[in-house]
Amino acid sequence: MNEVLKLLFIGDIVGEIGLQAVIKFLPSLVEKYAIEAVIVNGENIHEGKSLQKRHADQLFTAGVKMITTGNHVWERWEAKPLLREEKRILRPLNYPRENGGHGFGVFEAQGTRVGVLNIQGRTFMPAIDCPFKASDRALEKLHEETNIIIVDMHAEATAEKQAMSRYLDGRVTAVLGTHTHVQTADERILPNGTAFISDVGMSGPYDSCVGLRSDIAIRRFMYSTPHKYETATDEVKIAAVVIDIDRHTGRALAIERVMFPDFDRTSISTEELSVSENH
Numbered sequence: 502m503n504e505v506l507k508l509l510f511i512g513d514i515v516g517e518i519g520l521q522a523v524i525k526f527l528p529s530l531v532e533k534y535a536i537e538a539v540i541v542n543g544e545n546i547h548e549g550k551s552l553q554k555r556h557a558d559q560l561f562t563a564g565v566k567m568i569t570t571g572n573h574v575w576e577r578w579e580a581k582p583l584l585r586e587e588k589r590i591l592r593p594l595n596y597p598r599e600n601g602g603h604g605f606g607v608f609e610a611q612g613t614r615v616g617v618l619n620i621q622g623r624t625f626m627p628a629i630d631c632p633f634k635a636s637d638r639a640l641e642k643l644h645e646e647t648n649i650i651i652v653d654m655h656a657e658a659t660a661e662k663q664a665m666s667r668y669l670d671g672r673v674t675a676v677l678g679t680h681t682h683v684q685t686a687d688e689r690i691l692p693n694g695t696a697f698i699s700d701v702g703m704s705g706p707y708d709s710c711v712g713l714r715s716d717i718a719i720r721r722f723m724y725s726t727p728h729k730y731e732t733a734t735d736e737v738k739i740a741a742v743v744i745d746i747d748r749h750t751g752r753a754l755a756i757e758r759v760m761f762p763d764f765d766r767t768s769i770s771t772e773e774l775s776v777s778e779n780h
């Protein structure tokens with residue numbers, strides 16, 4: 502068995518179009534980077550908010566092992582039974598327990614156990630339980646099963662994500678920021694062996710404002726009132742990171758940013774992806 506486990510984490514999938522892009526291009530990404538385990542953040546698939554069982558099933562069929570989420574997962578009540586029943590879909594652990602669902606879990610990739618923890622920041626976000634203390638509690642349990650642990654830190658504030666990465670440095674394999682939908686260029690290995698990036702970025706339509714149709718986003722900001730949320734459809738890209746993990750120690754050896762196609766090249770054309778948002 503190879504000493505290095507290569508894991509792909511795909512950033513927030515936005516809309517059906519983002520989902521179809523991931524389904525279509527995942528095999529080529531897996532082959533290119535020799536990936537053995539895939540995790541995605543899927544909180545924005547269902548018209549930009551939450552996800553349904555059929556979305557999750559498509560991802561699992563495509564080889565995804567675990568789906569993380571965030572604040573938007575709760576915006577459709579149907580998600581609650583799904584989160585309770587499906588242990589491979591995580592919700593941020595530090596939301597009140599009474600909401601049901603699972604904040605962390607373990608999957609197996611080629612005989613190696615990988616733990617995944619989903620937590621959420623509190624700065625400019627709902628006032629939920631402390632993500633630092635919640636992480637401590639989860640790690641006590643996860644460390645009984647594996648020393649390879651990937652943390653999705655779903656948060657708005659860069660400083661809060663950095664603070665979490667420093668807090669967990671040496672105790673987990675990676676702290677990966679999600680939620681802002683803009684990939685940051687600060688990926689690195691911290692002093693005690695934890696990989697970190699402030700935000701993995703969005704897998705979805707880039708002719709938009711973080712996935713939302715730009716004209717609607719402009720009206721929201723100009724008029725300060727709600728406007729119907731509609732995801733954009735053009736200039737689709739997949740944002741991700743590849744992490745090289747020492748299978749025995751659980752330490753991250755390398756982290757690489759992925760933007761497919763990159764910004765210098767053309768995007769995945771909408772015509773390539775047959776999608777209907779109306780279900």
Ligand SMILES: [Fe+2]
Pocket residue numbers: 544571572573655680
């Ligand atoms: Fe979010």
